[in-house]
Amino acid sequence: MDGGRFPFPFRPYHIQERFMEALYAVLDQRKVGIFESPTGTGKSLSLICGALTWMRDFEEKKREEAARLLQDEKRQSNEKEGEKNINSGQEKEKGSSGTTAEPDWVSDFVQKRAEREMVNKLKDEEMKRKRREERLELIRKNAQLKYAMKRKTNDDNDVEKLLQLSKQELTSEEKPQDDEDEGLIVAEYESDEEATPKTRTCDDDDDLEEEHITKIYYCSRTHSQLAQFVHEVQKSPFGSTVSLVNLGSRQNMCVNPDVARLGSLQLINDRCMELQKNKHDKQSKSDSEPKRRRGVAKATCPYSGYEKLMAMRDEVLVKVRDIEQLLQHGRDTHTCPYYSTRIAIPAAQLVVLPYQSLLHAATRKASGIKLKDQIVIIDEAHNLSDTITALHSAEVNGAQICRAHSQLSQYCERYRSRLKAKNLMYIKQILFVLEGLVRTLGGKVGLNPVTQRTESGSELLTINDFLFKAQIDNINLFKVQKYFEKSMISRKLCGFIEKYEGNGVKTNSSSLNKENRHIEGLGRFLQSLQNKPAAPPEQQEAVEDRPIMASPMMLVESFLFALTSSNKDGRVVMDKQECLAQGSIKFLMLNAAVHFAQILKECRAVIIAGGTMQPVADFKEQLLLSAGVSEERIAEFSCGHVIPPENILPMVLCTGPSGQELEFTYQTRDTPQMMQETGRILSNLCNVVPGGIVCFFPSYEYERRILGHWESNGILQRLSAKKKVFQEPKKANQVEQVLSEYSKCIQRYSSNGGGQSGALLFSVVGGKMSEGINFSDDLGRCIVMVGMPYPNIKSPELQEKMAYLDKNMPHVDGRSPGKALVENLCMKAVNQSIGRAIRHCGDYACIVLCDHRYSRSGTQQKLPEWIRSSTVIHSSFGPAFASIRKFFLAKRQTQQL
Numbered sequence: 001m002d003g004g005r006f007p008f009p010f011r012p013y014h015i016q017e018r019f020m021e022a023l024y025a026v027l028d029q030r031k032v033g034i035f036e037s038p039t040g041t042g043k044s045l046s047l048i049c050g051a052l053t054w055m056r057d058f059e060e061k062k063r064e065e066a067a068r069l070l071q072d073e074k075r076q077s078n079e080k081e082g083e084k085n086i087n088s089g090q091e092k093e094k095g096s097s098g099t100t101a102e103p104d105w106v107s108d109f110v111q112k113r114a115e116r117e118m119v120n121k122l123k124d125e126e127m128k129r130k131r132r133e134e135r136l137e138l139i140r141k142n143a144q145l146k147y148a149m150k151r152k153t154n155d156d157n158d159v160e161k162l163l164q165l166s167k168q169e170l171t172s173e174e175k176p177q178d179d180e181d182e183g184l185i186v187a188e189y190e191s192d193e194e195a196t197p198k199t200r201t202c203d204d205d206d207d208l209e210e211e212h213i214t215k216i217y218y219c220s221r222t223h224s225q226l227a228q229f230v231h232e233v234q235k236s237p238f239g240s241t242v243s244l245v246n247l248g249s250r251q252n253m254c255v256n257p258d259v260a261r262l263g264s265l266q267l268i269n270d271r272c273m274e275l276q277k278n279k280h281d282k283q284s285k286s287d288s289e290p291k292r293r294r295g296v297a298k299a300t301c302p303y304s305g306y307e308k309l310m311a312m313r314d315e316v317l318v319k320v321r322d323i324e325q326l327l328q329h330g331r332d333t334h335t336c337p338y339y340s341t342r343i344a345i346p347a348a349q350l351v352v353l354p355y356q357s358l359l360h361a362a363t364r365k366a367s368g369i370k371l372k373d374q375i376v377i378i379d380e381a382h383n384l385s386d387t388i389t390a391l392h393s394a395e396v397n398g399a400q401i402c403r404a405h406s407q408l409s410q411y412c413e414r415y416r417s418r419l420k421a422k423n424l425m426y427i428k429q430i431l432f433v434l435e436g437l438v439r440t441l442g443g444k445v446g447l448n449p450v451t452q453r454t455e456s457g458s459e460l461l462t463i464n465d466f467l468f469k470a471q472i473d474n475i476n477l478f479k480v481q482k483y484f485e486k487s488m489i490s491r492k493l494c495g496f497i498e499k500y501e502g503n504g505v506k507t508n509s510s511s512l513n514k515e516n517r518h519i520e521g522l523g524r525f526l527q528s529l530q531n532k533p534a535a536p537p538e539q540q541e542a543v544e545d546r547p548i549m550a551s552p553m554m555l556v557e558s559f560l561f562a563l564t565s566s567n568k569d570g571r572v573v574m575d576k577q578e579c580l581a582q583g584s585i586k587f588l589m590l591n592a593a594v595h596f597a598q599i600l601k602e603c604r605a606v607i608i609a610g611g612t613m614q615p616v617a618d619f620k621e622q623l624l625l626s627a628g629v630s631e632e633r634i635a636e637f638s639c640g641h642v643i644p645p646e647n648i649l650p651m652v653l654c655t656g657p658s659g660q661e662l663e664f665t666y667q668t669r670d671t672p673q674m675m676q677e678t679g680r681i682l683s684n685l686c687n688v689v690p691g692g693i694v695c696f697f698p699s700y701e702y703e704r705r706i707l708g709h710w711e712s713n714g715i716l717q718r719l720s721a722k723k724k725v726f727q728e729p730k731k732a733n734q735v736e737q738v739l740s741e742y743s744k745c746i747q748r749y750s751s752n753g754g755g756q757s758g759a760l761l762f763s764v765v766g767g768k769m770s771e772g773i774n775f776s777d778d779l780g781r782c783i784v785m786v787g788m789p790y791p792n793i794k795s796p797e798l799q800e801k802m803a804y805l806d807k808n809m810p811h812v813d814g815r816s817p818g819k820a821l822v823e824n825l826c827m828k829a830v831n832q833s834i835g836r837a838i839r840h841c842g843d844y845a846c847i848v849l850c851d852h853r854y855s856r857s858g859t860q861q862k863l864p865e866w867i868r869s870s871t872v873i874h875s876s877f878g879p880a881f882a883s884i885r886k887f888f889l890a891k892r893q894t895q896q897l
Contacts, residue, residue, distance in 0.1 A: 006049045007237035013841075015639040016042050020050030022637040023607065027054045027375060032606045032629055034619070036638040038866055039611040039774075040839040044232045047377060047609060051216050052238045055349060055375075058214065185415055185492070212346045216375040219358045221387070223252060223323065225380060226352050230322040233350070243317040245344045246326060247353040247367060253323065253338040255330040256303050266551065270494055272338075275301040303336040312340035317347055342368050360391050361598065371602040382610040382828055385623050388592035394562040398441050399581035400552040402449040405434040408489075408553065411496050426483045429475055434556065436470035443580035452580035459574045460588075460796045463563055466572040481564050484557045494551040562587035569594050571800050588797050590804045597627035612831035613638070615824050615862045618817070621809060641866040647844035649887045650834075650863075650871040654852035656681050657877045662850050664698065664787025675706050678786055679715035681850060681877075682760070686722035688885045689846065690892070691758045691778030692746050693723065696765050696833045698789035700730070703764055706786075723760040728767055735768050746778050765789040765829045776839035781888070782846045783837045788853055790826045798822070827862035834867065844891055846884055 006012070006020045019037055023046070026033035037043040220226050230246060233239055250268045254260045259271045278300045312335040321329065330337040345351055345368050357363050358376065378384060412419070412427050419427070438445050442454035467473040484490060562570070569591035577583045589595075600606055613619065616636065624634055641648075655661050656677035668674055685693060697703040707727070710716040719725060726742045729735060745759040758778070766789065775783070791798055802818025809817040830849075837845035847867065853859060855873045863871065874880035 006053045008045070008049050009235055009237060012046075012049075013042065013642050015642065016046045019043070019046040019637065019639060020053070022635070023047065023050035024054045026607065026635050027051065027605045029635075030604050031633050031635045032600060032624060033608065033635045033637065034613055034616060035607060035609040036613040036616075036864070037609070037611065038639075038641045038838070038864065039835055040776075040841070040843065041639065041642050043609065043611065044229050044379075045236060047218070047379070047607070048229075048233055048236050048238065051375065051377065051607075052236075052242060052350070055214065055216065185418055212370050212372075212374070213349070214374065215349050215351055216377060217351045217353065217358060217369070217371070218377045218379065219353050219355050220379040221355055223248065223354065226354065227322045227324070229379070230320065230352055234320050234322075239320055242320065242350055243344075243348045244320045244350045244352065245316055245341050245348040246321065246323055247341055247345075247351060247357055248323050248338070249354075250338050253327065253330075253336075253341070255327060255335075255337060256301055259301070266554065270491065270551075272301070273491075274495075275299060276304065301336065303330070303334055304339055305335075308333065308335040309340050309343060311335070312337070313344040316341055316344045345369065355387055356391055359388055359595070359599070361595065371599060373602075373604045375605050375607070376599060376603050377607040377609065379609050380611075381608045382612055382832065384596075384608065385592045385619065388595055388623075389589045392562065392565070392589040392592075392595055393587055394555075394559040395584055395586040396437070396552075396555045396559045397582065397584040398438065398443060398579075399449050400555050401434055401437050401441075401585075402443075402445060402581070404552040404556045405431060405438070405445045407493055407497055408434070411493055414496075423487065426480065426487070427489070429480055430483075430489070433470075433472050433475060433477075433480065433560070436472040437556075437585060438580070440466070440470045440574055440585065441576055441580055441583040443583075449581035450579060453578060454576055454580050454583060456578050457576050458796050459576075460800050461572050461574070463570055463572060466574075467563075477560060477564050481557075481560055484560070490551055490553040490557050493553050497551075559585065559587055562589070569804075573796055573800075586797075588800065590801055591622075591626065591808075593623050593626035596623055600624070600627050600629055612828075612835050612864050614831060614864055615827060617812070618820055618824050621817075622805070626809075638865060640869075641838060642841040643838055643843060645870055647842075648838060648847070648867070648870055649845075649884065650847040650849070650867050651880055651883070652849045652852070652854040652871060652873045653681070653877065653880055654855060654873065654875045655877055657684060657881075659876075662852055664851050669702065669787060670705060672709065675709045676713065676715065678706065678850065679710050679713075679719070681848075682784065683715070683718055683722070684877075684881055685782060685784065685848070685884070686719060686757065686760065688881075688888055689758075689782040690888060691749065691781040692742065692761060692775065693758070693782045693784060694761045694763055694775055694780050694836065695784040695786060696763050696789075698765055698787045700764050700767070702787075703727075703762060707762065719760060723758050726759060726761045728761070728763040732768055743779060749778075763833075765833050774839050775836045776843055780837040780845055782848065782884075783834050784848045784850060785830060785834060786850050788826050788851050789829045790822060793822065823859075824862065827859065831862075831864055835864070846887060848880075848884075 006017070006024075008016075012020075015037070019035065023033065023035065025031075035043075037046065218229060220229060226246070230244065233242065233244060249265060250259075250272050251265045254268055254272065256272075256275075259268055259275070262268050262271060312329070312333060315329065316326070326337040326341065329335075330340070351369070353367075353369075355378075357367050358369065358378075364371070408427060408431060412424070412431075416424070435445050443449060443452045461469065464473070467477075563572075569589065571588045571590060573586045573588055575584045575586065620634060625631070653662060657680045658677060660673055660677040662674075662677070664674065682693070682695060697706065707716065710719070716725065724745050726738055726745075729738050742759050742761055749758045758781075765785075793799070802816075802821060805817035805821055811817065812820075834847050834849075837843070837847065860868055860871065872883070874883075
């Protein structure tokens, strides 16, 4: 059905039409838009239809403009031909007049040069567009068409380059040898200052890559959210015409069973790139040594053939598929979906990808993503600042540093005679840096990190102070980081350990000199970590590397990369524990705007969307204005919910049934009176609320304490008699099972009635059920928020973040930006949790905020407008309980009519 100027699968709500109009304007005016549309209001469809309508119109305008310019150029060319014939006679009459004036044709050439260049570019673009559309149309009409691939040699370079973007310069110029260890040894290294200049123009990269058409990059937090978005695209009016590419990690998209079964993301990445490297090595050897005897053939991936990838690329572009459908197509055709989707990016109109692929510059480059003059839509963006901060932070613990030092020491000892002097120099520098990192945690390398006792405590330092403390301030970390990238020492080390972990890790003692003897013992110890050590269980859990097979040197490399990426905006947190292995060093990024600025600068427009974006003020200040975006470029849009006002009953409960004031501060929330009053509130709610009640606690620790108190006092048993009690699991893989049982229990009540009136689910703010899970209809008729989930104010990271904001951000109305951050973190978490209940226009629910502090006007302003406008503050429990009973009684009577 048509939704006015916007094609829509059904008649859109009025707020959806407003959303699409505002979105269209932001895209057209090259702005940055903050869009808030509550979950259940059709936000995804509004984004799809609004953005793709703009793209359709934009492309149409481009085609019309191109046709007009080409027509003008043709007309002017005809006119000039006539003028040339007339002027030729006049020039002969003038002869050599001796004038120094510039000829008219020269000035005319200069004036028209830019226009001619534009016309030539348009001709080229039009020809490419027609070729692309004809090819895709051919495939659409004949899905089984076997597309014959006959291209020039430089087209091979195009795909090979894209295949290698995941890791620059995968291929190294190693001389072919029969030695099976040759691939583990780092190639001869030259720093940038010493390297011989290459005769290569800066345009070489562009020549090898297909030109990127105007496109929309849509990203969200999880693969399930991305899959849901793709399904909405498939149902939309654009589902049959848009070229959509779905990006994912190798772990999610690999169809090679020998690689996919490795499980770990790091191992899958390593193995995939090794197979690609073997493929390129094999091709280069076959070209250079056609007749020479070759050694044992190295394994290559049978799913990454050139013709297969190109054929699947076109299949990807002509039909919208989610990840599961891509995987099935890849298995059916024995083709790699991971690389096929990446080489389809340039010709795609809509690219769907997870947060990290877009927000992290190195990952963006590795994926072949170019943002210049493109559209970016970031959905579920309520925690965007925290996400960017987390992506650019890094942490490594004492056990991992010790393992990295041990492994690199053994690697160096084994290949010392075969490593060039420059490699040995940098390896020794890395070992020295690792010793310094362990030193900051109060330990020493070469000794068992589990048995080393250190003085516990936390310390937060600037990067320069940390380098001085580690005594590595004399090391040029930028050169060391460059060595990591160019030599791929972490990857070589990973292959070395994988090959020799059974015996090579315990290097033959006869080959060790006296000063390196301790490495053998440490190697045995570290090997024992993988064979279930005899350490106490609590230490085993704390020390284990997660996953144990991940290369510890890669974690160290990430940490050093973070250290070299920022100085003023970064801090280092040293968390010392009694055991060296449990201690950790963390790089903390304080200013997310530093990394978001490039996206904002390059893109034509950026859309930041979410169900609950409140509070917006600090978001704008810390992420947009700090990144250099002008106030005029920022546009805000917020809409109400599609439900009628009578379908929601939000309230602030200031006192409990016995008159106890509700204030869940750290000082009062653990008192028996407060815990018992909370139990009385839930017990009363269970009497009148049908279906499911979801109760959110501020932390796992408080949930544990209050449930323990209720169990010892019989409150939990009384609650269980009214509703079956469920608790949020601690393990993520158990969430589906708990939700399924919770849902079945409520369905049984809805259909059969019986003794229990539904179910009661205890959850935690910021936990596994506070985001991304829908408690629609009877699954969530009442949401109870116990207390205010303020973050731990004593956390060194939070204190430093507050101090940084107080120093660098403006104080609004005399309020400290640091204190505002704490309040906003709390209310963002609350808004995410209470937004779980209302999911569609016919839904209804009650929201109970149990803490008198919610009645403060400043706190009320941070609630979403569609909740705030209906919120009632109750100073006593009686009227509140009466309104809840009346609310559900009215809904039951309405359903019976």
